[in-house]
Amino acid sequence: MNVTLDKTDNVSAVLNVSIEENDYKPEVEKKLKEIARNANIPGFRKGHVPAGMIQKRFGKQATSDAINDIVYNAVVGYIRDxxxxxxxxxxxxxxxxxxxxxxxxxxxxxxxxxxPEINVELNKDVHIPYYKINVTDEMVNEQSDKFRERFGAQVPGEAVEPNALVKGSIMELDAEGNVKTDEDAIQMINGIVAPMYFKDKAEAEKFAGKKIDDKVVFNPWKTCDGNPAELSSMLGIDKEKAADVKGDFEMAISEIIVVRPAELNQELFDNVLGKDAATDESQYLAGVKTMIERDLEQNSKYVFRADVQKYMTEKYGNMEIPAETLKKWLVATNEGINAENVDTEFEKMLPSLKWQLIKERMAELCEIKIEEKDLTDFAKMIARQQFAQYGMTNVPDDTLEEYAKRILADKNYRPRLIEEVGDSKLFNAVEAKVSLDEKAVSLDEFKEIAQNL
Known part of the structure; x- marks a missing residue:
């Protein structure tokens, strides 16, 4: 067998494979022997079918399969070697x-x-803008207020406030506005609603300022845009039945629960920043500012990545692409692509293909390697963020480790994590190699920059 390569241009080649009978004959004999051992042919015991009959019935298929296997392995091996x-x-x-x-x-x-060969340069002659968001006192105080509310106490209230939970009986009304008493009437004795989360703000306003023993007529359907799951929970009925409940209900308020913000004390400091990370208000506010800066830094990195991509594709995107060969490959491997639409589909994928090639070359220059520890650390960060959404900011490391293992065990999710970790390491390396033209901007200015990417 002989395998040769003929380059037709810088990015296209033809691989020639010549195969003779002696190259595939041993493999054919091997396949026929396997068939003879397992063939079930009427009139013959299994494993005792004459070789001539096996050859006559299965010889061509075995020969074709052997040639295809050998040629495929030769092509793959040549490319690899x-x-x-x-x-x-x-x-x-x-x-x-x-x-x-x-x-x-x-x-x-x-x-x-x-x-294609891409001669990417990453050095201090490359200038990329880097926008840092100014964190104002107003932003710090606003975030502090959110923390105080999150770690605040739920206490009985005298009137319904914007963040109040309202408890009481919820009764279905008839067309005349009277409480229904028939057997099919929907009656939720121990109901609870959260007007702050109503989709329809006009429905939420009906509860504003109401007190215990007051009655409120409202439309549950409008509060959640008819979401069956939410209606089912609010009214204590099956989801199937909830889909048809669009009328008004009356709620007799029996209890009001309001949130009172946590005091600016050591307990709050520890809950937000960790044990003894701050011991007075100034240290606490400084810690909150650092948290905001850390969170906003991710936004800065996102825009930086977009600017790197823009710079690199503008400078190196005019590469030679083996378009015709790739189009033939697309038609051969995708059911939805044919000779009529392949040009259009190829043009759609071309920008992402060029960027992927540039990014791979950048990764080679930066010698990016992804270790299992990198994946574990990233998965722990994801777990930490998920816990933080529920106000759990001081989760033990062994708990984070266990959650990280579960995340990495997801075969569908793991490849995405590998890509994200690779991108993170790559762009961190790019930051160190190029010149960053840093510019401080307000949050509103940054939003405008991000929207115009």
């Missing part, structure tokens, strides 16, 4: 049935789309 960087997969030049009656030796050809 010669370290060819290939886009997509090899595309057969001519697909037709083998003429085994008249031929013993065969020639195969495969089109290869080669990765």
């Amino acid at each position: 010669n370290k060819l960087a290939v886009l997509g997969q090899p595309v057969p030049v001519d697909v037709k049935e083998l003429d085994l009656d008249n031929q013993k030796d065969f020639q195969f050809q495969y089109l290869l789309a080669l990765v």
Whole structure:
């Protein structure tokens, strides 16, 4: 067997495979022996079918399978051994049935789309803007108020406030506005509603300022845009029945629960920042500011990545792409792509393909490697953020470790984590290699910059 490569241009090549009978004959004999051991043919015991009959019935198929297997392995092996960087997969030049009656030796050809050479430069001569968001006292105080509310106490209230929970009986009304008393009437004795979360603010306003023993007529359907799950929970009925409940209800208020913000004391400081991270209000506010800056830094990095992509694609995007070979590969491997729409589909994928090639070259220059510890640390960060959403800011490390293992065990989620970790390491490395043109901006200015990306 002989395998040779003919380059047709800088990014395209033809791989030629010549195979003779002696190359595939041993594999054919092996396949026929396997068939003979397992074939069930009427009139013969299993494993005792004459070799001539096996050859007659299965010889062509075994020969075809053996040739295809050998040629495929030869193509893959040549690409691997010669370290060819290939886009997509090899595309057969001519697909037709083998003429085994008249031929013993065969020639195969495969089109290869080669990765173009990209001479990316990453040094201090490369200037990329980097926007840092100014954290104002107003932003710090607003975030502090949110923490105080999160860690505040729920206490009985005299009147319904914007953040109040309202308890009481919820009774279905008829068309005349009277409480229904028939057997099918919906009556929730121990009901609870949270007007602050109502989708329809006009419905929430009906509860504003109401007191215990007051009655409020409202429409549960409007409070949640008819969401069956929310209606089912609010009214204590099945989701199937909830889908048809669109009328008014009356709520007789029996209890009002309001949130009183936590005091600015050591307990709050520890809950927000960790044990003894701050011992007075000034240290606490400084810690809150640092938290905001850390969170906003992720936004800065997001815009930085977009600016890097813009700079790199503008400078290196004019690369030579093996378009025709890639189009043939797309048609051969995608049911929804054919000769009529392949040009359009290829143009859609071209920008992302070019960026991926540039990014891979950047990763090579930066010598990016992803270790299992990198994935574990990233998964722990995700777990920590999830706990923080529920106000749990001091989760033990062993608990985070256990959650990280569960995240990484998800076979569907793991590849995405690998990509995210790789991107994070890459752009951190790019930050260190290029010149950052830092500019301090307000939050509103930053939002405008991000919207115009």
